[in-house]
Amino acid sequence: MPIRYEGLTHIYQEGTPFSYLALDDVSLEIKEGAFTAIIGETGSGKTTLVQHLNALLLPSKGKLQVLDRLITADQKPKQLKSLRKQVGLVFQFPEYQLFEETILKDVCFGPKNFGATEEEARDMAVKMLKLVGLDESYLDQSPFELSGGQKRRVAIAGILAMDPQVLVLDEPTAGLDPQGAKEMMDLFVELNKTYHKTVLIVTHDMEHVLHSCDEVVVVAKGKIKKQCDVTTFFEDVELLKQLRIDPPAVIKMREALRERGFSLGKDVLSIEALAKAIQSEVQKHE
Incomplete structure (x- = not known):
């Protein structure tokens, strides 16, 4: 089932002097099983767009179909807990997701919250940490003593440990060195191609878009400016110049x-x- 935005508008601090129109009547369909890049200038509405996917934000107007859930402006979706297991969102700043005293407890939190036993959660945590490049020597360390890149790896492991159907990544390679960034992108491609997860990535890195993604959604001033496959996007040199994108x-x-x-x-x-x-x-x- 595709992800479908229908006339979705989001206004921050609506009804106050500080109200801000972040998304304006957005209609968009994202294919199930696709690896989709969400791109645009800073402040264009990219992060606001993806934060609706697990009801972290609710529409001011319009609606959003995610898997078997309908998220509307006037009614909170029921059973948000299970929705947030199905749609895993990795924040741009990993500090927003890390809160436990050890890395093991942090990555175990999601699986345990959804019914896993202590042993099952630990096994999953160890497996996912290894997948993102962190061995068992990190388990008892505090996540707040890590480097920025390591914090990002832990945050990603914590989301993967819940085995979501949809993986939403907001600038997931920021803070990683080039080799680390490549390893992360290779992992996301594997999750998409081998494990058939729908992946959305907010990014400014066009190398990642070209080499890893299937489709591109361009957000500009709260609207969808263009949606197309990656080949078509990079054929349009004039659009790249217009968007001030470094190819x-x-x-x-x-x-x-x-x-x-x-x-x-x-x-x-x-x-x-x-x-x-x-x-x-x-x-x-x-």
Whole structure:
């Protein structure tokens, strides 16, 4: 079942002098099982959009269908607890999710809250921490003594330990070094492709979008400006300029070569495809 926003509007501090229209009559459908990037400038409404998915925020107007749940403006969804097991949201700032005195207790909290035994929760916590690159030596450490990147790994492990059907990630690789970021993105791709989880990622990193995602949703000033597959998105060079997006390296190289007379199609989106296209062009002029 797809995720479907229908005429959804969200106004922060509605009815006060400080009210702010964050989402304006948004209608959007996200395919089940897709790996979707949510992109846009700071303040565009990206985070507000995804925080509706587990009813962390409720619509001011309109409605949202998530799995078998209908979230509306005038009625809180029933059984929010089970909804938040199905839709796991990793915040942009991991400190917002960490609260226990040890890493083990923090990652165990979700499974235990949903009925797992102490032993089951511990086994799941150890498994998920290993999955995000943290071994058992971390179990008894305080999450607040970790580096920013390590805190992010623990926050992600805590969400994965609940085995959600939908995984929502708000800038999940911020604070990680390049190798750590690649490992995290590879993990999210595996969760999507192998375990068939629907994944949504809010990100400014276009390399991640190009190499990991299936679809792109562009948010601008609280509205959906564009929704398309990744190939179509990166073919539209004018849109990238309009959005002031820093394209991936291969797109920059492709456009630089085109400006110098190379006949390279807009569908050249990988190093391998670029190398092959350049070789073809050179051979034509030998």
